[in-house]
């Protein structure tokens with residue numbers, strides 16, 4: 001066994017800088033995914049047939065194929081199809097945003113449908129129109145179910161984001177690979193990157209628990 | 220007789236091929252209090268819910284005032300503004316305070332100004348004996364208090380008709396009276412009320428008329444004295460034997 005972390009010490013700041021890159025990437029992807037997920041979930045619970053069908057098909061396709069394939073398709077097919085040389089960041093955001101939109105739409109749909117049916121009836125009996133009913137009555141209550149699951153999705157995104165390294169995006173993972181190539185070390189940079197991911201994920205997990213505790217207390 | 224306020228003509232409702240209401244016809248005058256009685260599954264809730272279009276009638280006609288609810292293109296929202304409903308399980312909005320529960324619909328639906336709506340709400344809460352609870356959240360209230368807030372919430376829309384679906388069935392026995400008392404004083408204000416209830420004493424005392432439903436059929440439609448002392452149908456007699 002020949003592990004020598006001293007060899008990568010000069011490269012540590014370089015890898016650490018990847019934290020912001022990764023976090024920014026995850027954040028933007030999550031926001032995009034949340035927007036798409038919200039819209040899709042409204043399609044799913046609404047009663048317009050075509051939109052429902054679209055949202056279900058969308059979810060099925062994005063959940064039914066590998067994320068890395070979606071990423072590759074967007075990154076390599078975009079230049080070929082429309083002649084636009086798509087940057088890795090944009091391709092990654094699109095793939096992750098579109099993909100997590102499918103998962104988030106299910107989270108939101110389930111959260112909304114878990115709200116007591118009586119709430120909706122009470123609102124309807126009071127002649128409250130659909131939009132304010134959703135915004136003021138149903139969604140605030142659904143958030144209690146949705147928020148913890150959303151944080152889980154965020155954690156998943158953080159881990160899975162490492163696959164954007166495959167298209168050359170300079171996140172934590174990619175930086176570890178670069179260091180590995182430059183220093184002729186196989187393990188040390190990867191183990192270091194793994195440690196960073198683990199700390200990030202643990203931090204988010206603790207945050208999730210805190211949020212859940214607060215939600216439960218406000219019952 | 221005067222022109223009745225609510226007219227129900229041959230009302231049918233089915234869910235799939237289950238016929239729940241099999242041609243109900245009756246009328247309700249302005250200010251009348253109707254008790255709806257019948258065995259479980261007889262269609263009482265369904266009947267009530269057809270009156271504010273929480274259920275869409277399969278066929279037949281319902282008029283409230285000059286509006287035909289069953290006409291094509293009826294403005295459902297306009298109908299519901301005029302018909303308040305109180306549920307067995309209250310369905311208060313748990314994330315809103317008592318005051319917000321009462322003011323939300325007038326502000327949102329009718330565009331009443333917030334301070335005006337709040338003044339109104341305080342008065343309504345006073346009338347149900349709960350003005351001191353205005354800033355509490357519903358989960359801090361007892362069942363009886365919740366139901367009284369639910370009544371105030373429905374009244375805040377200033378409806379002409381109030382529907383009650385077993386308003387005391389989910390309450391502990393010691394809280395039934397406070398809710399029935401509120402309903403009684405509401406009846407005295409001349410509110411038109413349709414009440415699904417198992418409280419026979421209340422029906423006897425407060426109702427102007429009893430509708431007895433069985434198997435989706437309106438079997439009796441008579442004043443309470445007649446219903447309780449001298450029911451004409453065997454089905455009503457059997458039912459009363461069981462519950463009295």
Ligand SMILES: Nc1ncnc2c1ncn2[C@@H]1O[C@H](COP(=O)(O)OP(=O)(O)OP(=O)(O)O)[C@@H](O)[C@H]1O
Nearest residue numbers: 234235237239257258259260261262263264265266
């Ligand atoms: N949305 C629905 N879909 C299918 N069947 C329904 C629906 N609502 C009610 N039913 C059925 O219609 C019948 C009458 O129901 P309803 O709730 O009107 O009875 P009820 O007289 O109010 O009974 P209870 O005293 O138990 O409340 C029942 O057999 C019930 O299962």
Ligand SMILES: [Mg+2]
Nearest residue numbers: 263264265384
């Ligand atoms: Mg019922």
